[in-house]
Amino acid sequence: MESPNLEKTMIQRKKHPKLQDYRFTLKLLGKNRLAAAGGVIVLVYFAIAVLDYVDPQYLQPYLNYILSGGSQAFYVPLGPGLSNGWAYIFGETEYNMPIFPYILAALKVDLTYTVFIVGSGALIGVVLGTISGYYGGYLDEVVMRITDIFFSVPTLVLALAIIFALQASSLLDIVYALIIIWWPTYARISRGQALSLKSMKYVEASTASGSSGLRNVFVHLMPNVLSPVMVQLSLDLGSVVGVFATLVFIGFMHLPNPYIPELGNIIVIGESEFTAVGAWWAVLFPGIFLFIFVIAVNLLGDGLRDVLDPKLRR
Amino acid sequence: MELRYFVLRRVLLLIPTLAGLLILVFALFMSLPHSLLELSLFPGIPHNAALEEAQGAQILGLPYTLNGVYHPGLPLPLQFGKYVVRLFQGNWGYMTVPIYSGSVIGAITTFFPNTAQLVIIASILAIVISIPLGTFIGARPNTISDHVGRIFTFIGYAIPAFVLGTFLLAIFSKGGIIPIFPSANAFSASAIPNPPPSWMLSSGDLFITSPTHIVLVDSLLHGDLGLAWNTLMHTILPVLTLTYGLLAGIMRFIRAGMVDSARQEYVKTARSEGVPERIVIREHIRRNALIPTITVMGLIIASLLGGVVVVEEVFSYPGMGLLTVQAAVQTQVYGVLGTTLVFGLILVLANLIVDVIYALIDPRIRY
Numbered sequence: 001m002e003s004p005n006l007e008k009t010m011i012q013r014k015k016h017p018k019l020q021d022y023r024f025t026l027k028l029l030g031k032n033r034l035a036a037a038g039g040v041i042v043l044v045y046f047a048i049a050v051l052d053y054v055d056p057q058y059l060q061p062y063l064n065y066i067l068s069g070g071s072q073a074f075y076v077p078l079g080p081g082l083s084n085g086w087a088y089i090f091g092e093t094e095y096n097m098p099i100f101p102y103i104l105a106a107l108k109v110d111l112t113y114t115v116f117i118v119g120s121g122a123l124i125g126v127v128l129g130t131i132s133g134y135y136g137g138y139l140d141e142v143v144m145r146i147t148d149i150f151f152s153v154p155t156l157v158l159a160l161a162i163i164f165a166l167q168a169s170s171l172l173d174i175v176y177a178l179i180i181i182w183w184p185t186y187a188r189i190s191r192g193q194a195l196s197l198k199s200m201k202y203v204e205a206s207t208a209s210g211s212s213g214l215r216n217v218f219v220h221l222m223p224n225v226l227s228p229v230m231v232q233l234s235l236d237l238g239s240v241v242g243v244f245a246t247l248v249f250i251g252f253m254h255l256p257n258p259y260i261p262e263l264g265n266i267i268v269i270g271e272s273e274f275t276a277v278g279a280w281w282a283v284l285f286p287g288i289f290l291f292i293f294v295i296a297v298n299l300l301g302d303g304l305r306d307v308l309d310p311k312l313r314r
Numbered sequence: 315m316e317l318r319y320f321v322l323r324r325v326l327l328l329i330p331t332l333a334g335l336l337i338l339v340f341a342l343f344m345s346l347p348h349s350l351l352e353l354s355l356f357p358g359i360p361h362n363a364a365l366e367e368a369q370g371a372q373i374l375g376l377p378y379t380l381n382g383v384y385h386p387g388l389p390l391p392l393q394f395g396k397y398v399v400r401l402f403q404g405n406w407g408y409m410t411v412p413i414y415s416g417s418v419i420g421a422i423t424t425f426f427p428n429t430a431q432l433v434i435i436a437s438i439l440a441i442v443i444s445i446p447l448g449t450f451i452g453a454r455p456n457t458i459s460d461h462v463g464r465i466f467t468f469i470g471y472a473i474p475a476f477v478l479g480t481f482l483l484a485i486f487s488k489g490g491i492i493p494i495f496p497s498a499n500a501f502s503a504s505a506i507p508n509p510p511p512s513w514m515l516s517s518g519d520l521f522i523t524s525p526t527h528i529v530l531v532d533s534l535l536h537g538d539l540g541l542a543w544n545t546l547m548h549t550i551l552p553v554l555t556l557t558y559g560l561l562a563g564i565m566r567f568i569r570a571g572m573v574d575s576a577r578q579e580y581v582k583t584a585r586s587e588g589v590p591e592r593i594v595i596r597e598h599i600r601r602n603a604l605i606p607t608i609t610v611m612g613l614i615i616a617s618l619l620g621g622v623v624v625v626e627e628v629f630s631y632p633g634m635g636l637l638t639v640q641a642a643v644q645t646q647v648y649g650v651l652g653t654t655l656v657f658g659l660i661l662v663l664a665n666l667i668v669d670v671i672y673a674l675i676d677p678r679i680r681y
Contacts, residue, residue, distance in 0.1 A: 108410055149334035152665075153658040156620030157638060161654040164642045165342040242474045249476045250639055267477060274484040278491070283484070287477035294472035 026125040028307045035303020042237075043294035048104055049111035059105055091281040093266070094273050099282055103289050105261035113171065114240045117178045122233055123187025124179070130225050132187070133194030134217050144191070147184035155181060159247055171262065174247050178240060189232055193225040234304055238297035245290055263290050320673050324666060336401070339651050340394050346647060374438070376605035384532045400468065401655075407648025411640035413632050414520070421637055424520055426656070427527035428500045429622055429633035432659035436547060436618070443557075444564040445604075452572025453595045464569070470562025475621045479555040479628035486551060495551050496544075498630035501529055505544035507611075511536065552629045556621050562608060564615045571603030605676050611668045616661055 030036050052059045094257040136207040150158070162177040193216075197203065203220050211220070245264030252260070252268045263286045270282025400406075406418035414421045451463035484490050487497035496502060506514065506521065514534055515522040523532035530549065533541040575581065576599050584598045585591075626635035634653055641649025673679055 145330065145334060148331060149338045151616075152331055152662050153333045153338065153654060154616045154619035154623075154661055156623050157654055157657040159625070160638060160642050161342055161650055162647075164645075164650050165345045167347070238472070246474055246476055246624055250624065251643075264476070267480060271480050271484070274480065275489060278484070278489075280481075280484065283477070283480050287474070287481075288476060289471075290477065291472050294474075295468055298468070298472065308574075 010284065014309060026306055029303055032303045032306065034299045035307070038296040038299030038301075038303065041292065042300055044105060045293055045296070049108045052105070052108050059101060059108070079187055090285040091279075092284045093269050099266070099285055101261070102261055102266055103286055106263045106266055106286065107289065109171070109262050110241055110244060110258075113175050114237055114244060116237050117175055117182060117244070117258045118233055120179045121182030121236075122229060124189075124230055125183040126190045126222065126225060129187035129190035130182070130194045130217055130221050133191035134198050134221060135213065136195075140191070143187060147187050150181060150184040155243065156246065159243065160250070163247065163251070168251070170303050171248065171260065174244060174251070178244065178247075182236070182240065185236070186229060190225040191229050193228055194221050197221050231301055231305045231308060233299060235301035238294040238301075241290065241297075242294055317673060321670055324669050324673075328662065328666060331662055332659075335662065336398055337394070339655050339658070340397055342399070342654070343647070343651055344390070344393075351461050391624055395647055406652045409641055409644075409646040409649030409652075411637065411644050411646055411649060413636060413640060421649065422634070422652060423527070424522060425633050425637050427522075427529070428631065429626070429635065431500075431528045431530055431545075432552055432556060432625070432631070432633060433618065433622060436553045436560055439553065439557045440560040440564060443449065444561045444568060445600075446566030447508065448565040449572060449595065449600050449603075452569040453576070453599065455573050455576075460569075463565070467562045467565045467569070470558045471566060473558075475555055475559055475624045476628055478558065479552070479625055482551050482555060483628060496548050499548060500632055501541060501545045501548055505541050507538070507541075511538075549633070552625045555625050555628075556618065559621055560614065560618050563610075563617065567607040567610055568603055571606045572599055574606075575599050575602040585669050605672075608668060608672050608675065611663075612665045615664045615668070619661060 013104065025099050029039065056229055088098045088100070090103070093102065128143055132140040153161075158181055159174075159177050163174055166173045166177060168174060168177070198216075203216055206216055206220055241263075245262065245267075248260075248262050248264035249268055252265050266286040267283050270279070270286070273279040274283050334665045355452050358589050404419055406422075408416065409418050409421060414424065447463065451460045471523055483497060486492055486495045488498075510516050510521065513532065515524070521529075523529050525535075530542055530545045533539075533545060569624040579600050581594060584594050591599075622633065623635035623638055625631070626633045630636065634656060637649065638657070640646075641653060
């Protein structure tokens with residue numbers, strides 16, 4: 001009488017193996033305290049970044065203010081936004097802009113673009129790298145030589161040159177330049193992974209049972225290429241945020257523009273006041289926000305590397 | 315494989331890499347709008363073919379005409395060929411930026427030594443500090459000193475150079491809390507004797523010293539201690555900023571390598587044979603820990619060269635980095651292409667040296 005029920009619950013409990021695997025990974029990651037702390041911080045940052053997309057009422061007054069060019073008499077509007085005390089917790093900049101909401105708005109811009117850069121770079125790189133690793137031959141040779149070219153110039157210099165070639169006029173042009181620069185890393189990683197995977201028995205078996213090459217690439221190789229890519233992706237979130245802010249810093253240093261909420265730009269604006277009257281806060285706090293994110297992402301990435309490595313696992 | 319064959323093969327591999335680099339720079343060149351190319355060829359002259367070339371050369375006071383700098387209308391491969399020939403002839407175009415005005419080759423020979431000075435001092439400092447410190451903390455994993463060392467490393471790794479540089483500049487330069495260092499340039503103009511000695515070539519307010527072109531070395535060679543001290547003071551803040559990032563990058567790998575190779579069987583064997591701990595750490599663990607560090611050296615050098623750009627920009631230090639940024643800001647096409655090419659060449663050569671050192675230290679990779 002009980003047995004059908006029992007069987008039913010047992011079937012329910014038996015989750016999809018992939019799902020179990022993810023849960024196991026998360027559990028292992030939770031045990032590594034530093035990595036877990038890094039993960040939590042990264043989540044908080046992304047929550048801030050997403051906040052404005054979900055409910056614009058919190059940051060919108062500040063964004064409007066930034067975009068309107070600021071005014072002498074700026075008071076934080078009453079209502080759901082930050083209270084005056086909180087808004088001015090890190091002081092204000094040259095343009096009478098409270099720094100804290102400025103930073104929050106900048107995090108939205110920085111993280112959105114960073115995710116876009118890393119995501120597009122990884123997508124292009126993984127597809128190209130896996131295909132070239134799987135098919136080999138001339139295709140592989142050509143793709144790898146192209147990646148070599150990208151590695152023969154320092155990232156920042158190449159970024160400057162590409163931004164120049166694109167005749168950059170907005171932050172989005174910096175984003176395109178960084179995508180052009182960032183895909184080769186992923187192409188190399190996934191190509192190496194695909195090379196070692198393609199001679200595995202399960203791929204041979206799938207070829208023997210009639211899979212086409214592309215099916216092998218997208219269904220059998222790509223999911224297994226992803227774990228080292230995930231590690232690189234999380235580490236790259238940190239370096240891309242840094243490089244992006246650096247490029248904005250370099251680009252706007254000669255021409256401070258208060259209308260652009262971006263961490264590097266806040267530091268540019270803060271810098272002139274810092275050297276002139278010693279107002280350190282407009283440099284320190286955006287710097288700290290940048291710094292904490294990079295550290296958190298690195299902790300998370302190191303933890304992920306340990307957790308996703310099948311040899312170190314268990 | 316013998317070492318010299320390895321080196322020979324590695325040097326031959328430079329050819330495709332350099333070809334790739336040239337193609338990249340050429341592709342950047344070709345992707346620019348025509349109007350921009352013409353503009354930076356003949357500043358201030360309306361565009362009109364052959365007449366301009368002669369006039370342009372005359373106006374700029376150039377030793378040769380600009381004949382053949384830019385070839386609209388030719389097929390791409392031919393244009394590329396002409397471009398490469400032009401590079402080998404030393405005709406890299408012209409640029410006008412706040413710190414320099416004239417041929418790109420001239421700009422590079424003027425400012426490259428300054429950058430070399432920064433990079434060399436920073437590298438020596440970083441290596442001298444990071445190897446003993448990395449060995450020290452790597453030999454004592456999970457102790458207090460290890461944690462302190464790792465935090466120190468992590469901060470250096472995560473703090474962007476422009477934030478650190480801005481702070482150092484604001485605190486230690488003129489107008490700051492502790493104003494002990496000068497804030498811009500590679501040396502003060504007032505430190506140069508009047509008239510300048512014979513070993514200093516001057517053109518306008520730019521000085522080139524001989525024989526090495528590196529001011530710090532040359533002034534010491536000629537016994538001008540005042541200029542040497544002045545140069546050193548100008549160099550300290552940029553070097554500190556560069557060194558910290560570099561140091562952190564190297565130390566991270568040395569520590570990881572130390573912890574990793576301390577687990578190997580040969581270390582246990584050495585210890586059980588009664589080899590003193592000091593020698594085990596130095597000879598058995600550290601030697602093997604340095605190998606993975608050398609493999610990532612190429613990446614570290616690439617980030618160092620990127621760091622130079624930022625640091626020179628923050629400290630207004632006249633070097634290749636500042637030249638690149640100013641060329642980009644002032645839309646000087648040939649300046650941007652030339653400096654990009656030089657940075658690429660430095661990185662390619664640095665990678666060659668790293669590979670040779672790697673082969674010297676670890677004979678396994680030669681086979």
